[in-house]
Amino acid sequence: LYASSTSPTGQEIFREAGVTATVSRQGSAFCVYFMDHAPVDWHDLAEHHPFAVDAEYRRRVLREGAYHFPAPTKQGSISFAHSEEDVAQTLAVTRRVVQAMKDEGFFRTAEGRTA
DSSP: OOOOTTSOOHHHHHHHHTOOOEEEEETTEEEEESSSSOOSSHHHHHHHOOHHHHHHHHHHHHHTTOOOOSSTTOOEEOOTTSOHHHHHHHHHHHHHHHHHHHHTTOOBOTTSOBO
């Protein structure tokens, strides 16, 4: 999730909410991993990434009106077809969804407590 000149990045949204997540980027592609690092391989992903939390996050983002591929660990992309308003809307949706999920106890801290 990229920022415009006036918007936070997706990584900042997760950090500000106190949610452990890594937004991995390559070119215009990005993916959110609910772990403290980008996965190094599928074994790492299978061991550390909460797939059910990822699926719920994506369902909620879709319900809020921003498209995010609905399968866990699938990348999103930004292109010239997206306006700054599109990006700002997606970031606002992300902020609302992350905060709601945090408030509902979906995320865990490193100590295993609900964030």
